[in-house]
Amino acid sequence: MATFSRSDDLRGAEFVGTDLSGARFVAADLANVVMRGVDVLGADIDSPWLFEGGAVLVNGVDVVPLVEAELNRRFPGRGDRRATDPDGLRAAWAALERAWAATLDRVAAMPPGTADVSVGGEWSFAQTVRHLVFATDVWLRRAVLRVADPYHPLGQPDGGSAREDVDLTFFATGTPPYAEVLRVRAERVAMVRGFLATATPEVLTAERTSPWGSHAPMPTIACLHTILDEEWEHLRYAVRDLDAQGPITSG
Numbered sequence: 001m002a003t004f005s006r007s008d009d010l011r012g013a014e015f016v017g018t019d020l021s022g023a024r025f026v027a028a029d030l031a032n033v034v035m036r037g038v039d040v041l042g043a044d045i046d047s048p049w050l051f052e053g054g055a056v057l058v059n060g061v062d063v064v065p066l067v068e069a070e071l072n073r074r075f076p077g078r079g080d081r082r083a084t085d086p087d088g089l090r091a092a093w094a095a096l097e098r099a100w101a102a103t104l105d106r107v108a109a110m111p112p113g114t115a116d117v118s119v120g121g122e123w124s125f126a127q128t129v130r131h132l133v134f135a136t137d138v139w140l141r142r143a144v145l146r147v148a149d150p151y152h153p154l155g156q157p158d159g160g161s162a163r164e165d166v167d168l169t170f171f172a173t174g175t176p177p178y179a180e181v182l183r184v185r186a187e188r189v190a191m192v193r194g195f196l197a198t199a200t201p202e203v204l205t206a207e208r209t210s211p212w213g214s215h216a217p218m219p220t221i222a223c224l225h226t227i228l229d230e231e232w233e234h235l236r237y238a239v240r241d242l243d244a245q246g247p248i249t250s251g
Contacts, residue, residue, distance in 0.1 A: 046237075050064055051068055077095025077098070078099075086196070086199045086200060086204065090196045096231050096232065130154055130155055131156040134155030136192060137151045138212075139211070139226050140224075142211050156171065157171060205219050
């Protein structure tokens with residue numbers, strides 16, 4: 001099987017009569033890709049950036065609004081993740097907490113070891129939860145609260161963090177106890193809830209420094225929206241992979 005890495009420049013390439021059936025594209029830039037007369041039966045596209053502007057056309061139809069509406073139907077409360085006032089944000093976070101609580105209950109009712117199962121090479125459920133610990137540390141503790149040492153070692157950075165000022169050796173490797181992961185996660189959820197409980201319009205518009213990229217100024221509410229985006233996207237991933245697991249047995 002041929003493998004093309006980051007070092008391979010396929011920008012502007014043309015594939016004519018090429019058999020790509022069963023190919024897998026991970027962290028690939030497919031922006032502005034044009035496909036004509038293609039067989040996409042059974043294709044599975046997962047993009048967290050689908051709703052950041054622009055269109056995705058299938059037979060001339062922009063499918064982004066259709067996907068957005070369906071995800072909001074499947075995940076009640078998701079549609080409120082861009083709330084712009086304190087009460088709206090508090091309601092949005094409460095809905096998110098309910099959604100995650102139901103998913104945690106689902107995992108608890110499944111066979112032991114479910115939380116550490118990886119589906120298709122993706123993060124396990126426990127790793128997904130750990131990443132949300134990291135996301136809260138980045139966007140609330142570091143960006144908004146300006147905590148000097150914001151990170152918990154059980155956080156799970158993503159690949160992009162290696163390019164920023166994050167010491168990846170600080171974070172736990174292996175498979176930490178799931179109960180401990182849940183404990184730290186609960187603390188982070190409570191932190192966001194507590195911050196929102198006293199948030200005012202003035203707090204939401206207060207300027208903060210982006211933890212990534214250009215370190216350009218951004219309002220606090222943008223940091224909170226990022227947390228909500230991370231939460232809903234990773235809940236979707238988690239539910240997707242739990243659905244794929246089906247019945248499993250403990251080792």
